[in-house]
Each structure stands twice: as structure tokens, then as C-alpha cells.
Amino acid sequence: MLRFIVGRFVQMIPVLIGVSLVSFFAIHFVPGDPIQIMFMGRASPETVARLHAELGLDRPLWQQYLSFIGNAFQGDLGRSLVQKVPISSLVADGLPVSLYLLAYGAALSVLIAVPLAMWAAVRRDHLPDHAVRLIGMIGFAMPPFWIGLVLMVFFGLELGWFPIRGFGEDLPGHLYHLFLPALTMALFLAPILIQSLRSSILDVLEADYIEVARAKGLSPLRILVKHVLRNAAIPVITVLAVNVGWMLSGAVIVETVFTIHGLGSQLVRSVGFRDYPTVQGLALVFAAIVMAINLLADLAYMAIDRRVAKG
Amino acid sequence: MAAVEALDAAPPSGGLRRELGRWSPSLKIGAGLFLAIVLAGVFAPWLTPYDPFYQDYDTILVPPTWAHPFGTDMNGRDLLARVLFGARIDLQIGFITTIVPLVYGVFLGAISGYVGGAFDMVLMRVLDVAIAFPFLVLIIVIVAILGPGAHSIYISVFLVGWTMYARLARAEMLVERNKEYILAARVLGFGRGRIIFGHALPNIINSSIVFSMSDFVLNILLVSGLSFLGLGIAPPAPEWGAMIAESKDYMRQAWWVTTMPALAILLTGTALSLIGDGLAQRFGQNRRGLM
Amino acid sequence: MDTVTVTKPTRAAAADDILVIRGLTTEFRGRRTRIRANDDIHLAVGRGTTLGIVGESGSGKSVLCRSILRLLPPSADAHVEGAVEYEGRDLRQLGEAEMRRLRGTELRMIFQNPMTSLNPLWPIGDQITEGLRVYAGLSAAAARSRGVELLGRVGIPSPEQRFDELPFQWSGGMLQRAVIAMAIAGSPKLLFADEPTTALDVTIQDQILALLLELQERMGMTLVLVSHDLAVVAETCDRIAVMYAGRIVETGPTKAIFSSPRHPYTLGLLGSIPQLATGSNRLTPIPGQPPDLARLGPGCPFAPRCSYVSPDCRTTPVRLEAVAADHRSACLHPERLAQAAA
Numbered sequence: 001m002l003r004f005i006v007g008r009f010v011q012m013i014p015v016l017i018g019v020s021l022v023s024f025f026a027i028h029f030v031p032g033d034p035i036q037i038m039f040m041g042r043a044s045p046e047t048v049a050r051l052h053a054e055l056g057l058d059r060p061l062w063q064q065y066l067s068f069i070g071n072a073f074q075g076d077l078g079r080s081l082v083q084k085v086p087i088s089s090l091v092a093d094g095l096p097v098s099l100y101l102l103a104y105g106a107a108l109s110v111l112i113a114v115p116l117a118m119w120a121a122v123r124r125d126h127l128p129d130h131a132v133r134l135i136g137m138i139g140f141a142m143p144p145f146w147i148g149l150v151l152m153v154f155f156g157l158e159l160g161w162f163p164i165r166g167f168g169e170d171l172p173g174h175l176y177h178l179f180l181p182a183l184t185m186a187l188f189l190a191p192i193l194i195q196s197l198r199s200s201i202l203d204v205l206e207a208d209y210i211e212v213a214r215a216k217g218l219s220p221l222r223i224l225v226k227h228v229l230r231n232a233a234i235p236v237i238t239v240l241a242v243n244v245g246w247m248l249s250g251a252v253i254v255e256t257v258f259t260i261h262g263l264g265s266q267l268v269r270s271v272g273f274r275d276y277p278t279v280q281g282l283a284l285v286f287a288a289i290v291m292a293i294n295l296l297a298d299l300a301y302m303a304i305d306r307r308v309a310k311g
Numbered sequence: 312m313a314a315v316e317a318l319d320a321a322p323p324s325g326g327l328r329r330e331l332g333r334w335s336p337s338l339k340i341g342a343g344l345f346l347a348i349v350l351a352g353v354f355a356p357w358l359t360p361y362d363p364f365y366q367d368y369d370t371i372l373v374p375p376t377w378a379h380p381f382g383t384d385m386n387g388r389d390l391l392a393r394v395l396f397g398a399r400i401d402l403q404i405g406f407i408t409t410i411v412p413l414v415y416g417v418f419l420g421a422i423s424g425y426v427g428g429a430f431d432m433v434l435m436r437v438l439d440v441a442i443a444f445p446f447l448v449l450i451i452v453i454v455a456i457l458g459p460g461a462h463s464i465y466i467s468v469f470l471v472g473w474t475m476y477a478r479l480a481r482a483e484m485l486v487e488r489n490k491e492y493i494l495a496a497r498v499l500g501f502g503r504g505r506i507i508f509g510h511a512l513p514n515i516i517n518s519s520i521v522f523s524m525s526d527f528v529l530n531i532l533l534v535s536g537l538s539f540l541g542l543g544i545a546p547p548a549p550e551w552g553a554m555i556a557e558s559k560d561y562m563r564q565a566w567w568v569t570t571m572p573a574l575a576i577l578l579t580g581t582a583l584s585l586i587g588d589g590l591a592q593r594f595g596q597n598r599r600g601l602m
Numbered sequence: 603m604d605t606v607t608v609t610k611p612t613r614a615a616a617a618d619d620i621l622v623i624r625g626l627t628t629e630f631r632g633r634r635t636r637i638r639a640n641d642d643i644h645l646a647v648g649r650g651t652t653l654g655i656v657g658e659s660g661s662g663k664s665v666l667c668r669s670i671l672r673l674l675p676p677s678a679d680a681h682v683e684g685a686v687e688y689e690g691r692d693l694r695q696l697g698e699a700e701m702r703r704l705r706g707t708e709l710r711m712i713f714q715n716p717m718t719s720l721n722p723l724w725p726i727g728d729q730i731t732e733g734l735r736v737y738a739g740l741s742a743a744a745a746r747s748r749g750v751e752l753l754g755r756v757g758i759p760s761p762e763q764r765f766d767e768l769p770f771q772w773s774g775g776m777l778q779r780a781v782i783a784m785a786i787a788g789s790p791k792l793l794f795a796d797e798p799t800t801a802l803d804v805t806i807q808d809q810i811l812a813l814l815l816e817l818q819e820r821m822g823m824t825l826v827l828v829s830h831d832l833a834v835v836a837e838t839c840d841r842i843a844v845m846y847a848g849r850i851v852e853t854g855p856t857k858a859i860f861s862s863p864r865h866p867y868t869l870g871l872l873g874s875i876p877q878l879a880t881g882s883n884r885l886t887p888i889p890g891q892p893p894d895l896a897r898l899g900p901g902c903p904f905a906p907r908c909s910y911v912s913p914d915c916r917t918t919p920v921r922l923e924a925v926a927a928d929h930r931s932a933c934l935h936p937e938r939l940a941q942a943a944a
Contacts, residue, residue, distance in 0.1 A: 018440030030456045124677060137588070140525075141580020143532055145539045146555055146573040153562045208718035215673055215713075216733050216784070217706025219699075227721055249447030253536055267448065268540055271455040279455050287443045 004302065008295055015291065023284040024068050027276040028061070038081060038274045051081065055277070077281035082273040087281040090266055095285070097167055098262035101251055104178055105185025106240055112190050114236070117197035118224070121205060132194060140191040144250050148184040148257035156180055165259040181258045188250040193239055200235035204228050234301065241297030244290050338589020344582035348575075352398030361389035363396040363549045372565045382567040384558055386547075390567065393549035394575050400550045401579070404461060405531040408468040409523050416476025417512075417519050423477065424484025425507050434477065441474045450533065451542060459542045464534060475526070476519050483515035517594040524587030528580040535576055551576050620649040620792055620824050621670075626684035628662075628669045635896040639665040641848045643684070644922060647792075652818065652825040654835030654856070656871065657845035660892050663828045666845070667794045671711055672701055688792070706737040710785040714797040716777035720769040727753070727765030730784045737788065752783040756813060775806035779813065786817055792824045799834060811838055832871050836860060844868050847893045847903035850922060854929035864931035864939055866908045902934060910938045 027034055035048050035057075043051075052058050055078070056067060071077065077087040120132035156164035168177035204210065205228060213223045252264030259265070263282060270278040334342075351358060367387035375382045381390035423434040441449075453467035487493060488511065496506045535552025537543030544550035546557045551572040558568035628640040639662045647653045657663045665674070672693065674680045686693040688709065693701065705711075713719050720729055730752060731745035740748065746765065753761035756779040769777060778798060785793060795814060799807035815838055818825045829835050835842055835856070842859045844852040844867060852865040863869045870888035890907035901916040902908070908915065915934055922930045933939070 014436050015439045015443055018436060019443050022440060022444070026452050026456060133588075137584035138577065138581050140584055141528055141532075141577050143535055143539075143552065143555070143573060143576050145536060145552070146569065146576075149555070149559055149562060149569060157563060208713060208715055209721045211673065211675075212713060212719045212781075212784075213721075215671065215705060215711045217702040217704070218732070218736065219702060222736070227724075231721065231723055245442065245445040248445035252445075252447050252451070253540070256540060267451060268542070271451055271542060274455075276455070279452055283444065283448060283452050286445055286448045290443050290445065 005295075005299070008298060012291060012295075019287040019291075020069055020072070020284060021065070023280050023287070024065050026280045026283060030276060034274075034276045038276065040274075072284065077284070078277045080270070080275055080278045082270070082275040082278070087278050090278065091263065091281065091285050094261060094263040094266045095289075097260060098248075098251055098255070098264060099289075100174060101178055101181055101185065101254065101260065101262060102244075102247055104175070104182035105189065105247065105250075105254075108182050108186035109189040109193055110236065110240075112186055113193035113197055114229075116190075117194045117201055118229075120194070121198050121201035122224075124202065129198075132198070136191040136194045139187060142187070144184060144188040145253050145257050147187050148181065148254055151180045151184055152258065167260060178260070181254045181260060184254050184257070185247065185250050188254075189243065189247055192243060192246065193236075196239040197232065197236060201228060201232045204231045207231075237297055237300055241294050244293045248286060248289065333593060335589050335592050337585045338593060341582045341585025341587075341589055344578065345586060348398060348579050348582060349402060351395055352402055355392070355395035355399060358395055359389065359392040361392040363388060363392040364547055365389075372561065372568070374565070375567055381571045382565070384554070384568045385561055385565070390571050393554060394551070394571055397549040397551045397554065397572065398575065398579075400544060400548065401531050401534055401576070404464060404534050405527050408465060408472060408530045408533075409527045411469060412473035413476050413519060413523050413526075416473030417480040417516055419473065420477035420480030420482075421484050421507050421512055421515060424481035425488050425503065425511065431481075434481070438474050438478060441471055446471070447533070447536070450537070451540075454537065454542050459537075459545070461544060464537060464543055468530065468533070472526070472530070475522060479518045479522060480515055483518060484511060487511050487515050521587055521591045521594065524583045524590065528583045531576060531579060618649045619646045620689060621645075621647040621826075622685075622687040623670070624685045624687070626666070626669060626686060627682070628665055628674070629681045631679045631681060637895045638848050638898075639895065640669055642921075643850055645843060645850065645853070647824060647826060648841075649791075649824055650818075650822055651841065652815075652827060652839045654839030654842045655826065655828045655845060656830065656832055656835050656842060658830055658892060660895070661845040662848035663845050664796050665848075667711060667796050667826070667828060671705060671709060671794065673705075673711070703737065706733050707788045708791045709794075710788070710790040710792070711794040711796065712778075712781050712785045712798055715801045716774050716781050717769070717801070719781050720777060722769055724768075725766045726769060726772070726780050730780060730787055733784070734787055748787070749783075752787055753780070755786075755817075756780070756783045757809075758783075774802050775809065778802060778806075778810055782810075782813065782817070786821065786823075789821060790823060792826070793818075794826045794828070796828045797830070798827070800829070800831070807834070814838070844871070847898065848895060849903065849932065851904065851932040852930065853922070854926075858926070858929045862926075862929075862940065864925045864929065864936040865904075865933045866910050866939065867904050869939060870907075902932070910935060 030037065033048070035043065035051050035055075039047070056064050075088055077091065079085070080087050080090060083090065116132050116135075120129040123129050152164045155161050162180050163177050164180065166177050168174045210223060210227060213227055248264070251262065252267060254260070255262045255265035256268050263285065267279065267282045267286075269275075270282065331339075365388060367383070369387065370379070370383045371387045372385055373379055373383040379389050379391065381394060383389055384393070419434060423431045449471050450464075450467045453470060454463045457463040457466060484507075493506060493511060496510050501510075534543055535550065535555070538545070538550045538552035539556040541556070544553050546553050554572040555569045558565070562569050623643055623645040626640055626643040626645075627638060630637045630639060641662075643666060645653075655663045655666065668674050669680075669682055670686050670693065674682070682694065684694070688704070693704075696704070720726060727746065727749045731740070731749040734740045734745045734748060735742070750761045750765055753764065758764055758776060758779055764772075769780075772780065782798075793814075798814070799810050802810060811834065814825060814827075817823065825838075827835060827839055839856055842852075842854065842856050843850050844859070844865065846867045852859065852863065852868050854864075859868060860872065863872060867888070870886075873886040874888065888907055889909075893903050893906070899905075899916055901914075901918055902911075902920045905911050905915040910933075912935065918934060920932045920934055922932045925931045925936045
């Protein structure tokens with residue numbers, strides 16, 4: 001088990017290097033001088049020179065890169081010049097919120113997708129199957145920002161059932177405040193989940209051991225729950241893990257629509273401010289989240305499928 | 312002799328009629344719908360008497376009527392005209408951001424899959440790094456560097472949008488390279504380039520073409536999403552996402568201002584998905600697709 | 603003996619027949635085609651005996667077992683007619699729940715591929731005892747001890763330890779033993795084995811067949827063994843039914859079928875068995891291709907490949923008729939084979 005984790009870390013190293021390089025170079029490909037742009041040309045030459053020195057922009061590239069990585073390891077991502085706080089504190093504020101939204105949205109999405117995918121798979125090529133797939137296609141084409149707006153206006157403003165902004169104070173508060181945003185995320189993710197799940201459920205349904213289970217005289221319900229669902233659970237984890245990037249992309253939009261102070265809206269705001277150091281740091285954090293979740297998914301995989309553990 | 316015969320991989324089938332006969336209902340509906348949308352965009356100036364930029368302050372927030380089938384927005388602009396002209400923007404950007412990365416993505420993936428070795432290893436690492444970032448985050452970062460606007464969207468998608476095609480093409484090439492007609496071509500001494508692009512390529516692009524339909528949808532969502540966030544096409548250009556952004560405060564009293572562009576996105580996306588599903592069926596990837 | 607009445611099964615339904623099939627027909631309806639995978643099957647199986655059903659791929663033998671047990675996949679559009687009497691009750695008239703109960707207890711089936719017959723994520727022991735827990739209401743502990751006992755009976759060493767292992771840890775032969783253990787868990791009266799040894803190594807095949815026979819004898823079980831391999835059936839079965847193109851073309855005691863086959867197809871099958879004893883290097887394959895079930899003519903389905911064919915064979919419908927005591931053939935001219943052998 002430990003060997004597995006260590007092995008995966010080693011595999012991740014080249015990717016981590018690549019990711020850090022990409023993040024690092026973000027600020028260096030800005031056409032023109034980043035500091036000037038950040039202050040929209042209103043900074044005095046002395047300020048610009050001072051900031052250049054402070055940010056180390058006058059040192060050789062490789063030195064800058066090494067100190068960038070070195071600092072990152074210690075949790076120091078630099079300072080936001082626009083918001084005047086350490087970027088790591090911005091991350092610390094936004095990360096829990098975004099992760100909450102992600103988990104909540106994923107959970108709701110699974111709740112929506114599993115029954116629909118199951119129904120479509122079991123009634124393959126009949127009306128339920130076609131209906132679910134068509135709805136999936138339409139859902140895939142729906143812009144998430146519009147879904148969010150509609151939910152917000154209808155359930156939040158018109159009906160007043162749910163709040164439309166904010167995070168809440170405690171757990172029930174979080175669940176309440178984040179319901180509409182999480183639902184938006186769920187609807188955004190669902191079409192993809194449904195398609196993958198339907199496919200893996202079909203694979204399981206057509207497996208020999210399911211026919212054997214029928215030959216054992218087991219009831220369809222028992223077969224469905226104890227054999228099909230459990231075996232199809234593994235692909236759910238895989239699909240969720242693979243689509244973490246997709247979910248985070250959706251989170252960026254959802255956080256903006258619902259004014260939630262997570263990493264996504266932080267990113268958009270920083271871009272608006274031309275706050276390059278923050279953009280750089282956030283990019284790195286986003287990639288780190290994706291990689292961390294993929295690692296966790298692999299571990300979960302191992303726990304469920306003992307074949308992976310023993311083989 | 313058999314080697315030469317083996318080179319004629321797939322003989323051309325005859326006739327447009329026969330081809331259309333092989334199309335499933337979903338493919339026909341999707342293609343027809345998409346064609347209608349494209350034509351609507353192309354012929355926009357003839358389909359509406361209104362100028363999409365003209366602000367008539369006497370007709371602000373008018374609900375859909377015969378005079379204004381889609382209603383008007385908060386600046387008095389006819390919405391149908393804006394949606395039609397918006398089709399030109401979204402479809403154009405969507406198309407170019409899909410087809411261009413497809414070309415060199417498949418190119419890179421095919422070479423990587425066939426040649427293997429160091430080239431392949433490097434490509435795989437690059438792909439791993441690319442998929443470690445959420446796609447939208449990557450695009451936003453690049454747009455942040457270059458500044459908002461259509462040019463940034465093009466450049467950013469050109470930089471990162473090729474990865475899926477490379478993966479698909481590479482995976483298919485890994486299978487294809489062991490097939491007999493390829494081995495026959497090698498025995499006959501054909502050059503690698505000729506084998507990869509002349510012989511193998513036509514047979515490995517199917518999955519990329521099917522995916523390109525989903526990619527088209529995603530790119531349209533990307534353009535409209537970026538514009539919604541203020542990082543893409545800005546008003547007064549009638550881009551569908553920007554239209555939704557600028558009118559979101561009026562959703563309660565004038566539902567049509569946000570809904571019409573949203574429906575346009577929805578319809579276009581669904582048409583493309585139907586085409587994708589139909590193509591997958593046509594290429595034999597899923598025996599029984601939708602309808 | 604009984605004469606030529608078409609509606610009677612292989613031989614007069616004896617009082618001691620555990621299974622009597624009358625006129626079983628299974629048709630699969632596609633968009634443009636109808637395929638009769640089983641056509642007017644009449645068969646009787648004596649209690650405690652072993653019946654071998656032989657035929658090449660596509661002959662309908664697997665469909666037959668599934669039609670009897672009502673295990674046809676729901677997605678295939680199958681239309682079944684006829685009567686299947688098990689211990690006097692027509693299985694086709696039973697409710698679904700009752701049929702499931704029978705499948706869980708008395709009427710069992712094992713399949714061809716042991717590697718995929720078990721759920722890869724469940725411990726083997728739990729799968730073997732699942733039926734016991736559902737139908738016999740055994741507690742977990744009782745089920746476990748019974749499961750260990752069953753594993754021992756089918757020849758798995760150290761069953762106590764192996765009970766919790768996963769299928770990927772076992773070989774094909776061991777898995778098939780586990781499948782057999784699963785099938786006999788409820789002491790069934792009738793066991794269908796669909797090509798149980800086809801996916802196994804030759805040396806293991808003998809062991810599995812021996813195991814099946816031994817269990818049958820000890821438990822007084824009736825065994826229906828389906829195979830494409832005449833040699834397998836010859837070693838193990840009391841009676842044989844030969845199938846071709848969805849129909850039964852010959853039935854009789856094993857000895858009779860082998861010593862005096864009365865259908866050209868059976869003769870062909872016998873001719874294609876490698877004979878070590880004669881030392882001959884030649885195998886005589888049956889000429890031609892298996893028939894397209896969607897395009898059968900009115901006459902004998904074997905006519906296109908038959909060496910004894912005459913014009914009436916293609917046009918006259920054929921049925922199983924007695925050619926000797928307890929020996930039936932669907933050939934129009936079985937006397938031609940008798941003459942050739944003489």
C-alpha cells in the first residue's frame with residue numbers, strides 16, 4: 001500500500017514539474033511589462049523598479065523558477081499586489097469553499113445520474129433509454145451560467161426557497177446556502193456521468209456472472225443491488241476523478257454567478273485586476289487539487305477492488 | 312500480390328444517396344438542424360430587417376410579438392436580429408477552435424503512436440501536464456496573459472485544445488500499426504510519412520471526428536462562458552454568452568432577453584450532439600445509438 | 603414400440619421421466635428476420651440418467667437449455683411455444699417467482715466459461731452460499747460451514763482458507779469446480795451443464811467430467827450435458843440427442859448412436875472424431891457450412907451437406923421417427939446408412 005503511494009508520487013513528479021513550469025511562465029509571457037499593466041500605467045518608475053526587485057523579476061529566469069518552487073513548497077505563493085495579502089491566505093480562504101461546492105455538487109450529481117443511468121441501461125433501446133440520452137444531450141449543451149441564473153431567479157428570488165449568495169455559518173447553513181450552486185454543478189456534470197455510467201452498467205449487465213446469478217434464481221432486485229450496482233460503483237469513482245477538471249471549470253462559473261468566495265471566483269477577479277502573481281499561484285493550486293483528487297481516487301479504487309490491492 | 316492487394320484498404324462506396332441511406336434518424340435530424348442554424352447565421356441580414364446594434368429607446372424590453380419575434384432587450388435592440396448575427400460569431404469561433412486543433416492534434420497523436428520512442432514519451436508527459444489543469448482555468452490564465460478578446464480565445468484554445476485529439480489518434484494508431492495492411496506497406500518499403508498519413512490516418516480519425524462534435528459544443532460553451540465572465544467577446548457584439556451576461560439583471564421582468572440566446576446555444580449544442588451520436592453509430596462505434 | 607405419431611416425445615413418456623418436452627419452439631424476431639433457434643423439440647429425460655445433447659455451434663443446444671429454464675436474455679426478442687413438463691408441472695405456465703425458486707433449488711445450470719461465471723469482486727465462498735442464504739434461510743455461519751463442505755466435496759484443497767478468496771486467484775479448473783459447488787449447493791434434482799469443459803485444458807476436462815458423474819451418482823441427480831464434442835458425451839452419457847439447425851435429428855442410447863448411427867449428420871460427427879486406435883491421419887470433416895437459420899427451406903436442413911441426399915430430401919418436411927426400438931431419426935432415408943455400414 002505504501003509502496004503504491006510512493007510509486008504514484010514518483011510518477012507524478014514529471015507532471016508536477018511541468019505544471020509548475022506552466023504556472024511559473026504565466027507571468028513571463030505577458031506581452032509588455034506585467035507590473036506596468038497591473039497598475040495600468042499609473043505607477044511611478046520608482047515603484048515599478050522597486051516591485052521588479054521585490055518580485056525578483058530582474059534575476060535570471062532559472063533562479064526565479066527555483067525560488068518560485070522553493071517558496072511554493074513552504075506554502076508561500078507570494079503576495080497579491082492588488083489585494084495586498086499573501087496569496088496563500090487567499091487560497092486558505094477560498095479552498096474549503098470550493099472543495100465544499102465540488103463535493104456537494106458531485107454528490108448531488110451522483111444522486112441524479114445513477115438512477116437515470118440505471119433506468120436507461122436496464123431498459124436499453126426502449127423509450128426510457130432514448131429519453132435519458134436525449135435529455136443528456138440537451139443537458140450537455142446547456143450553458144452552466146444560464147442554468148445557475150435560472151435556478152437563482154426561480155428558486156431563489158421568485159420562490160424564495162433558497163438563498164442566492166453566501167456560504168453560511170455552520171454545516172446546515174453551508175448545505176442550505178450552497179444548494180442552488182451545487183445543483184447547478186450537478187446538472188452540469190450529470191450528462192457526462194449518465195453517459196459513462198450507462199455504459200459501464202451495460203457492461204456489467206451483459207457479463208456472464210449476471211446470467212449465472214439469474215440461473216441461481218436470484219430476484220432481479222437483488223441482482224441489481226448486490227451485483228450490478230456494486231460492480232458499477234468502481235467506474236463511478238473513475239468517472240468522477242477523471243472529470244475533476246471539468247467540475248472545477250464549472251465551479252469557476254458557478255462561483256461567479258452565485259457570488260461564492262471560492263478559488264474560482266478568486267481567479268476571475270484576479271484576472272480582472274491583472275493580478276498576475278495571484279493568477280499564477282491559483283493556477284498551481286488548481287492543478288494540485290486535480291492531481292491530489294486523482295491520487296485519492298486511486299486509493300479508493302484499491303479499497304473497493306481488492307484485485308488491485310493484491311495483484 | 313497479396314501485399315499490394317492488402318494496401319487497398321477500403322474501396323470507395325458509391326453515391327451520396329447510399330451514404331444518406333445509412334444515416335440514422337438522429338444523424339439526419341442533427342445535421343438538418345445544424346444546417347438550418349448555419350444558414351440562419353449566414354443569411355442573417357436577409358432574415359431580419361433590424362440592425363443588431365441599433366438601439367431604439369422606444370422599444371425597450373418588449374416581449375415577443377409579431378414585430379419582434381424574440382422581443383427586444385434593455386437597449387431596445389431586436390433580439391432575433393442579435394441572436395441571428397450572434398450565430399455568426401459563435402459558430403465561427405466554435406468551428407475554428409475545433410477544426411484547427413483537430414488537425415495538428417491528430418497529426419501529433421498519429422506520429423506519436425506510430426513512431427513511439429522519445430517523441431511519444433515527451434508527448435505523453437505534455438498531455439499529462441495539460442490534463443492536470445482544469446481546461447477553463449488554463450484558458451483563463453492564457454486570456455489573462457493576453458488580454459480579453461477573440462484573438463485570445465483563439466490562441467488559448469490553439470495552445471491547449473489539441474490534447475484530446477492527440478490522445479484519441481495515438482490510441483487508435485497503437486492498434487492500427489499492427490494491422491496487416493500497415494505491415495504490408497512497411498514490407499514494400501514505403502516511407503513512414505506515407506504510411507502514417509496515406510494509409511493509417513483515414514482509418515484512425517473516426518473517433519476524433521466523433522469527439523469533434525462534442526468539442527464544438529464545448530467550445531461554444533467556452534466562448535459564451537468567457538464572454539459571460541467578461542473575458543471574451545464584449546458587448547455590444549451580439550455574442551450569445553455576452554448577451555446573457557448583460558441582461559441577467561432583467562431576467563425576472565423580461566425572461567426572453569436571457570432565454571433566447573440560451574436557447575440558441577442549447578439548440579446548436581443539441582444538434583451537434585445528435586450529429587456526434589449519429590456519426591458514432593455510422594462509424595460502427597455503438598451498434599444502437601439514440602434512435 | 604410407439605409408432606410414428608409426431609406429437610410424442612423421444613420414447614413413450616415413462617412414468618420415471620423427470621423432464622418431458624413437447625413441441626418446444628423458440629423464435630427470435632429481429633427487424634426483418636425470424637430465426638427459429640429451436641424448432642419443435644420433443645425430448646424426454648429419465649430420472650437419474652445422463653442425457654447428452656450434441657451439436658455444432660449454432661445448432662440451438664444452448665438456446666434449448668435457456669428456453670427450458672426461462673433464462674433467455676430479456677433484451678433478445680424471443681417467442682417460445684410448447685410445453686416443458688418438470689415432474690409433471692409445465693414450467694412455461696409457472697409464475698416468475700416460482701420459476702426463480704425452482705432455479706434456486708432444484709433446477710440448476712452451469713455455463714461454459716468459469717473465468718467469467720463468478721462475480722470478480724465477491725469472495726468465492728459467498729457466491730456459492732448465496733443461494734443457500736436466500737432460499738434455505740441459512741445464517742451466515744451455517745452457510746459458511748456448508749460452503750466449506752461443498753468446496754471440499756468438489757475437490758478444492760484447504761477449503762476453509764480458500765473460502766474467502768477472489769476468483770482472480772484461482773485457475774480455470776478450480777473455478778469450474780467452484781461453479782459446480784455453487785450449482786449443487788441446494789441438492790438439485792436436475793442439472794444442466796452447457797459445455798462445462800470446453801474452456802478448460804484437456805487434462806482438466808477429464809477431472810471435471812469425472813467429478814460431475816461422481817456427484818450425480820451420489821446425489822441421484824439427473825444430468826443434461828450439452829457439448830459440441832461427441833467424445834465428451836460418449837464417455838459420460840446414457841442417452842444422446844443430436845441437434846442440427848435447431849432441431850433434434852437423432853436420439854437414442856449412446857451405444858446405439860455410436861454403433862449404428864441413423865442420421866447422416868451423426869455419421870459425419872462420428873467421422874470427424876480423431877481416432878488414435880486406427881492410427882489413421884485423416885479426419886473426415888463434414889462438407890459445407892452450417893446453415894443460415896433465417897433461410898431454411900421446407901425440407902431437411904442437412905440436405906445441402908448430405909452425402910446420401912435425394913431430391914425429395916429438399917422438399918419433404920422431416921420429423922423424428924422411430925428407426926429401431928428406442929432409437930429415433932429425422933432422416934427420410936435412414937436405411938441408406940444401414941446399407942452403407944453393412
